[in-house]
């Protein structure tokens with residue numbers, strides 16, 4: 001082995017993902033060398049707490065609490081940013097590029113916000129910025145989209161990209177858990193953070209949706225462009241109603257081309273129970289890609305966890321190392337094709353509206369009139385009496401979102417309607 005066959009890796013972070021990367025590079029070193037002709041070795045690691053013992057095959061003297069040392073070290077050829085957060089990760093990646101070093105990152109939050117700037121900087125310095133682990137953890141998604149499907153026109157990408165919310169919704173659906181109990185259970189199993197807001201409110205899924213949309217549609221989409229609703233309002237009744245109608249409730253990230261523009265959104269949705277994404281349970285992730293020629297394609301697997309995520313980081317490290325040694329750069333950047341972002345109001349939608357109404361003659365007629373007035377056509381109505389009040393579950397046909405919203409507002413002001421208990425979108429066709 002010559003010095004040129006050895007590639008020195010600097011890790012920014014040695015937590016769940018970073019430690020798994022260090023162990024995998026060590027344990028699989030021979031396989032990696034056989035396949036790539038390169039020996040990847042961790043030469044420098046930055047952590048916050050320098051005193052903590054870590055179960056990684058890296059000598060202690062290679063650790064530092066100053067991440068800048070990793071980036072600047074002449075003994076580091078490729079940088080893996082697995083520390084998370086915006087700063088200092090953002091500045092460190094820019095500094096690595098300026099030093100001519102390729103970067104591999106798992107940081108969806110950073111890419112979802114500063115992706116365009118970082119790709120531009122990587123291009124200017126002619127180095128790789130690879131980010132397979134940022135969406136779908138261990139599921140290969142970015143490279144299939146960027147490379148295998150480079151000649152295809154993608155029309156829609158629909159994903160379950162947040163394992164915590166999928167776990168919570170699965171427990172609520174299958175075991176009748178309440179939202180609060182299911183979140184507490186996800187936390188005790190290590191799926192959810194102590195503060196689960198980023199997951200429950202859909203921020204994490206929105207950052208991933210932005211990354212996927214940017215790649216699929218060559219458009220500079222950022223997390224702020226993504227329409228977002230989380231699962232905080234989802235109730236056991238919503239789940240029961242969905243099941244009764246032949247649907248399953250999921251938090252979906254959807255990116256699609258609509259009338260020449262791009263729509264990117266994250267929201268809970270009822271999907272038919274035989275839809276390919278309906279069987280994605282617990283903390284698993286999956287992304288359904290629809291292309292003009294390829295049709296439907298689904299990628300399924302573990303969207304989080306140190307070891308699965310490390311496989312994506314290590315794959316990127318091998319790719320970046322190959323490029324460094326043999327020349328060339330990988331397709332990484334979202335090429336800017338100006339496509340307007342379609343506001344949710346301009347999209348077609350289908351709603352399931354649950355109403356608590358007075359159980360007396362004439363009520364159904366008044367409600368039907370409100371739908372007719374807003375030109376919203378009803379697909380099905382299901383009614384259940386509860387003494388003096390009844391629950392009405394109305395599924396609309398597909399129609400303009402704006403009309404559906406106006407209709408829902410009108411329903412709220414009807415004397416016979418005690419409450420609009422929930423409004424959930426329906427996606428993925430008929431059950």
Ligand SMILES: NC(=O)c1ccc[n+]([C@@H]2O[C@H](COP(=O)([O-])OP(=O)(O)OC[C@H]3O[C@@H](n4cnc5c(N)ncnc54)[C@H](OP(=O)(O)O)[C@@H]3O)[C@@H](O)[C@H]2O)c1
Pocket residue numbers: 012013014015016017018046047048049050052065066067081082083084085088106107108109133134137303304305306309
């Ligand atoms: N965990 C997953 O399943 C998963 C899946 C996909 C993507 N990701 C992404 O991967 C990244 C890392 O996630 P993780 O779960 O491995 O996080 P983590 O367990 O919290 O690890 C973060 C690591 O970075 C170090 N660190 C943080 N800030 C630092 C600073 N300012 N200076 C020096 N070191 C610093 C921490 O040091 P200490 O150890 O001393 O605290 C720790 O080693 C995030 O961007 C995350 O979104 C994670």
